[in-house]
Amino acid sequence: MSQWVGSMMSECYKCEYKSAKNKIFHERRLCEFCSYFAPDKKELFNIYVEEKTNWRDLQTYRKQGNLGGVKQKRGMVEKAKEGKVMSRAPFGYEIRKGKLFPAQNSEMVETIYEDFLATETSLNQLSKKYGISLNGLKKILMNFTYIGKIKFDGEVHEGKHNHLVSSTLFNHVQDKLEKMLRRRKINPKAHNNKN
Numbered sequence: 001m002s003q004w005v006g007s008m009m010s011e012c013y014k015c016e017y018k019s020a021k022n023k024i025f026h027e028r029r030l031c032e033f034c035s036y037f038a039p040d041k042k043e044l045f046n047i048y049v050e051e052k053t054n055w056r057d058l059q060t061y062r063k064q065g066n067l068g069g070v071k072q073k074r075g076m077v078e079k080a081k082e083g084k085v086m087s088r089a090p091f092g093y094e095i096r097k098g099k100l101f102p103a104q105n106s107e108m109v110e111t112i113y114e115d116f117l118a119t120e121t122s123l124n125q126l127s128k129k130y131g132i133s134l135n136g137l138k139k140i141l142m143n144f145t146y147i148g149k150i151k152f153d154g155e156v157h158e159g160k161h162n163h164l165v166s167s168t169l170f171n172h173v174q175d176k177l178e179k180m181l182r183r184r185k186i187n188p189k190a191h192n193n194k195n
């Protein structure tokens with residue numbers, strides 16, 4: 001009997017926790033807990049597993065039993081990085097097989113950014129020029145998807161899709177936008193011809 005149990009259970013290489021759920025990563029068997037925090041890169045992984053921990057010290061965390069939820073969120077974040085949780089592609093992108101790709105009009109984004117920076121044209125005039133609603137235009141000018149980032153669950157992550165504008169251009173546009181919006185607050189008259 002004890003031998004049968006023994007064959008089902010295995011020991012975590014890092015913390016020696018015995019469980020039937022331990023799985024092999026990079027040829028080392030790890031418990032659910034240690035594997036969750038394990039780095040993906042082999043060299044870092046090796047350093048990580050050689051730093052031994054005592055499973056008893058981890059019990060207090062393990063009891064929370066919350067790793068499933070955390071793991072699920074991590075999975076969602078991974079998907080988000082690939083644009084997979086996006087229901088609608090931002091202007092200039094299209095979704096193919098659940099991933100973000102530059103669309104035919106992708107170069108428009110940079111054009112709009114540069115146009116906004118280079119001229120004293122109002123947002124209103126720009127929106128008419130490009131046939132985009134004022135709100136749509138603002139969204140385009142502030143969307144950091146264009147610099148390769150993805151916002152998910154209130155956090156910003158590095159995405160895996162192509163950039164459509166450089167971070168420098170993006171930052172300059174943010175500065176100008178901020179100044180514009182601040183000016184509106186100070187000068188309510190300018191606010192009136194908004195929308």
Ligand SMILES: [Zn+2]
Pocket residue numbers: 012013014015016017030031032033034035055
């Ligand atoms: Zn472990």
